Amino acid sequence: MTTVRAVENGLSLVRPTENGLSTVVDPFGRVVLAEPDGPPGDNAIAVDVPIYELDTLYPWLGSWVPYSCLGGLVLIVLLAWRGPNRLAMR
Numbered sequence: 001m002t003t004v005r006a007v008e009n010g011l012s013l014v015r016p017t018e019n020g021l022s023t024v025v026d027p028f029g030r031v032v033l034a035e036p037d038g039p040p041g042d043n044a045i046a047v048d049v050p051i052y053e054l055d056t057l058y059p060w061l062g063s064w065v066p067y068s069c070l071g072g073l074v075l076i077v078l079l080a081w082r083g084p085n086r087l088a089m090r
Contacts (some may be wrong), residue, residue: 003029010054016045027054 006013024033
């Protein structure tokens with residue numbers, strides 16, 4: 001999920017882990033390095049990390065798109081609940 005957020009915002013990601021897979025991802029989502037955890041004391045990694053930023057839509061648009069989708073869903077549910085069946089009962 002962190003890789004998705006990094007690509008979404010156009011940033012590089014360096015994700016060190018204590019036990020697992022340490023990764024370096026560029027702003028396009030390409031994995032620059034994926035290194036499994038080694039024996040204790042042998043965990044040094046040297047890699048060139050791209051530090052440029054990309055302009056993407058998400059920081060520009062913000063979270064209004066998912067919130068408007070949620071609002072539309074609530075509106076559809078309310079209209080369906082009120083639907084023609086409630087009018088026929090009167």
